[in-house]
Amino acid sequence: MQYEAVIGLEVHVQLKTKSKMFCGCATEFGGSPNTQVCPVCLGYPGVLPVMNEEAVSKTIRTGLMIGSKVAGFSKWDRKSYFYPDMPKNYQISQYDLPLCAEGAVEIKLDGGKTKAIGVTRAHLEEDVAKSTHFETTSGVDFNRAGVPLMEVVSEPDMRSPEEAFAYITALKEILVSGGISDCDMEKGQLRCDSNVSVRPIGQKEFGEKVEIKNMNTISGVRRALAYEIQRQTAALQKGEKVSQETRRWDDAAGRTFVMRTKEYAHDYRYFPDPDLMPVVVSEEMIAAARKLLPELPEAKRQRFIKQYGLPEYDAGVLVADTALAGYYEKAAVASKNPKAISNWVMTELLGKLSEAKRTIGECAIQPEHLTELVALVDGGQISGKIGKEVFAEMFDSGKSPGLIVKEKGLVQVSDTGALEGFVNEAIAKSPKSVADFKAGNEGAINFLKGQVMKLSKGKANPQLVGEILQRKLRGG
Amino acid sequence: MRKPVARRYDTFLNMANDTNQFDVGYVAHLARLHLSDSEKQKISAQLKDTLAYVAKLNELDVSKVEPTAHATPLANVLRRDEVRPSIDRATILKNAPEQARDLFIVPKIVE
Numbered sequence: 001m002q003y004e005a006v007i008g009l010e011v012h013v014q015l016k017t018k019s020k021m022f023c024g025c026a027t028e029f030g031g032s033p034n035t036q037v038c039p040v041c042l043g044y045p046g047v048l049p050v051m052n053e054e055a056v057s058k059t060i061r062t063g064l065m066i067g068s069k070v071a072g073f074s075k076w077d078r079k080s081y082f083y084p085d086m087p088k089n090y091q092i093s094q095y096d097l098p099l100c101a102e103g104a105v106e107i108k109l110d111g112g113k114t115k116a117i118g119v120t121r122a123h124l125e126e127d128v129a130k131s132t133h134f135e136t137t138s139g140v141d142f143n144r145a146g147v148p149l150m151e152v153v154s155e156p157d158m159r160s161p162e163e164a165f166a167y168i169t170a171l172k173e174i175l176v177s178g179g180i181s182d183c184d185m186e187k188g189q190l191r192c193d194s195n196v197s198v199r200p201i202g203q204k205e206f207g208e209k210v211e212i213k214n215m216n217t218i219s220g221v222r223r224a225l226a227y228e229i230q231r232q233t234a235a236l237q238k239g240e241k242v243s244q245e246t247r248r249w250d251d252a253a254g255r256t257f258v259m260r261t262k263e264y265a266h267d268y269r270y271f272p273d274p275d276l277m278p279v280v281v282s283e284e285m286i287a288a289a290r291k292l293l294p295e296l297p298e299a300k301r302q303r304f305i306k307q308y309g310l311p312e313y314d315a316g317v318l319v320a321d322t323a324l325a326g327y328y329e330k331a332a333v334a335s336k337n338p339k340a341i342s343n344w345v346m347t348e349l350l351g352k353l354s355e356a357k358r359t360i361g362e363c364a365i366q367p368e369h370l371t372e373l374v375a376l377v378d379g380g381q382i383s384g385k386i387g388k389e390v391f392a393e394m395f396d397s398g399k400s401p402g403l404i405v406k407e408k409g410l411v412q413v414s415d416t417g418a419l420e421g422f423v424n425e426a427i428a429k430s431p432k433s434v435a436d437f438k439a440g441n442e443g444a445i446n447f448l449k450g451q452v453m454k455l456s457k458g459k460a461n462p463q464l465v466g467e468i469l470q471r472k473l474r475g476g
Numbered sequence: 477m478r479k480p481v482a483r484r485y486d487t488f489l490n491m492a493n494d495t496n497q498f499d500v501g502y503v504a505h506l507a508r509l510h511l512s513d514s515e516k517q518k519i520s521a522q523l524k525d526t527l528a529y530v531a532k533l534n535e536l537d538v539s540k541v542e543p544t545a546h547a548t549p550l551a552n553v554l555r556r557d558e559v560r561p562s563i564d565r566a567t568i569l570k571n572a573p574e575q576a577r578d579l580f581i582v583p584k585i586v587e
């Protein structure tokens with residue numbers, strides 16, 4: 001029998017705000033433990049939490065970007081549980097009236113197809129503290145407690161680990177381009193839990209669902225799901241049952257382990273938070289959020305074609321990656337030759353990045369340096385061939401092209417006297433090519449040109465070399 | 477193992493509808509209260525009375541009434557996204573049950 005997986009994801013994203021959700025403590029990552037805390041985020045009794053308007057507006061913006069219905073009326077609830085990372089013994093969250101309901105994220109599949117993954121809801125809540133575990137005790141740092149956290153819950157619309165991977169990638173892309181979150185998983189700004197079940201293909205009902213926690217990287221999500229789907233399928237094939245439970249992904253071991261279910265069978269007893277007034281989203285608030293929406297990919301593509309004179313193909317490749325498009329634009333906007341910038345980005349830069357397994361964000365070449373390189377080539381200071389050499393050095397060292405050209409003495413030789421010397425030497429060394437040329441084989445000149453370039457160590461101005469050769473061969 | 481009751485804040489009203497379903501031990505566990513057997517008996521009886529009283533609300537037809545979260549007619553109490561000084565760590569850690577490495581130390585949390 002053939003089986004298929006049914007996957008749903010809950011993605012938690014830290015919103016990009018300066019201060020916490022309900023107090024003025026800084027949200028900045030990496031602070032010394034317990035230095036970004038106050039009575040509100042430490043859960044002291046009698047304090048009054050007050051909503052951060054930026055967190056609310058970013059959640060509304062997210063809703064608009066994924067086509068959600070933004071709720072006219074939304075409220076806050078207390079989710080009760082006992083855990084040292086949440087000393088109030090409840091987390092402020094949104095239960096039955098989230099800010100955003102429904103929506104979809106489009107993912108790209110192999111072969112250029114797309115698929116819409118439904119979003120059930122997106123709501124705001126507060127993040128919890130970070131715990132570190134020692135031999136016999138645990139230590140708690142409350143710097144993260146109270147940071148605005150948006151939870152985006154998907155429909156169980158994904159059918160493979162690859163689709164889940166594509167969904168997180170696409171969602172991340174949306175959130176980064178909208179300025180909602182930096183989504184840096186290493187900093188814990190994007191965290192993900194998954195529900196996965198397996199059923200025989202053709203069966204309508206879902207199989208018994210397993211929740212997976214602790215997948216800390218996007219590739220970890222893919223591996224955890226692949227493992228779990230295989231485990232559940234094998235169990236069903238042996239005639240065993242899959243039990244509904246929560247499992248923890250162990251990345252080092254490459255497998256999931258069952259968590260003690262008793263601790264996770266919560267009864268959260270949600271009830272409205274009496275300290276926090278509801279959010280009534282007005283038309284003005286939605287209009288304000290709409291103004292801050294990022295340019296949609298299609299609009300950006302059209303603009304690139306018009307503004308920078310790019311072919312459709314170039315514009316499509318550049319716009320497909322928000323960070324890459326941003327990089328290109330920084331270099332192109334200051335350049336007299338935006339098409340040349342596109343050529344460098346699409347061939348040399350993307351090639352080098354994939355070779356080095358680096359992202360555009362990790363690229364050592366400053367966009368301004370790329371602008372400078374194109375100007376050096378176009379201005380004839382260096383040849384295109386030397387340009388590639390300089391580019392490689394820029395990629396490795398992050399130095400400016402001007403500096404590299406100076407340090408390595410790569411300036412193009414355009415001095416006619418020096419070039420004539422190289423040309424005379426080449427002619428003297430290659431009588432056969434000279435004879436061929438004179439016998440009417442025009443192509444023979446290319447060999448001579450190559451000789452001159454070699455003699456000049458690539459620094460000769462090829463156009464001038466051509467002119468001098470023509471003159472000497474025809475005249476002589 | 478007991479299945480969690482409905483994750484709704486009208487849990488207690490549901491219990492009030494069927495007082496036989498009411499389990500004082502479970503509710504005490506949720507609030508991390510340790511009750512002796514005699515306390516359980518006493519409180520169970522008291523809570524059943526309370527719930528029976530609250531159950532009177534079920535006699536009202538509220539099917540056409542919007543649920544009310546707050547009695548105060550206020551909304552959108554927002555603040556600007558501005559950082560304000562936090563409290564000095566040494567001061568705040570004075571309230572920690574135990575402290576080390578600038579952290580609040582608690583009994584080991586088992587996963």
Ligand SMILES: [Zn+2]
Pocket residue numbers: 020023024025036037038039040041042146
């Ligand atoms: Zn605080």
